[in-house]
Amino acid sequence: MDLISLFKTRRSYRRFDENRSVPEEVIDSMKEAIRLSSSAGNTQELKYVFVRDREKADKIFEHLRFAAYLPEDRGRPKEGERPVLYVLVMKDKNKNLKWINTDAGIAAANMTLAAWEKGVGSCIIANMDREDIAGILGTDKEMEILFTIALGYPIHRSEVVPLKEDGSIKYYVDEEMNYYVPKKAAEDMISII
Ligand SMILES: Cc1cc2nc3c(=O)[nH]c(=O)nc-3n(C[C@H](O)[C@H](O)[C@H](O)COP(=O)(O)O)c2cc1C
DSSP states (O other), X not given: OOHHHHHHHOOBOOOBOTTOOOOHHHHHHHHHHHHTOOOGGGOOOXXXXXXXXXXXXXXXXXXXXXXXXXXXXXXXXXXXXXXXXXXXXXXXXXXXXXXXXXXXXXHHHHHHHHHHHTTXXXXXXXXXXXXXXHHHHTOOTTEEEXXXXXXXXXXXXXXXXXXOTTOOOOOEXXXXXOEEEEEOOGGGTOOOO
């Protein structure tokens, strides 16, 4: 797939085939995408935890909140649809690195694209109970979880659509729970001078 098609289709996916785990080859590709990411001053200070263990993954799931624009029965994955892999992105609480959130965003974009190139969908999740998840993972107390990325093979479609007349940016779903994600026109965001 060419790069723009990858950007178009690499949407947030929230329902997955829970019986299909993410193969080693995809994990290797994501690891390399992280390793090659830019960071301010080339500091490379972020840490990542990949959670494949099903028991831990199920526990993490209980502390994540999905699709704030949808009612819970439409937005939250049901049993059999839950993510099969999580990547926790963490920073050291003691290090005051001004651009660390930018670094994290770049790494997230790279790793989700690397996964999607191989058919694995993802959703970045920042709305979660950080303390509980840190407890489940037994992470170092000095590390702060910035966000997690939930992954798996999607079982729904997600399509970019233009904004409707009311200008709403809220994504919505159809009867089959496929997503429609309104995106602004480039001219509404970008000027070239
Ligand atoms: C920093 C960040 C935090 C997000 N947190 C959540 C979240 O807690 N729960 C969720 O379901 N989606 C979350 N998302 C996914 C966004 O809702 C999604 O990116 C947005 O609706 C646009 O959809 P798209 O990714 O398909 O373009 C997050 C995305 C980003 C970039």
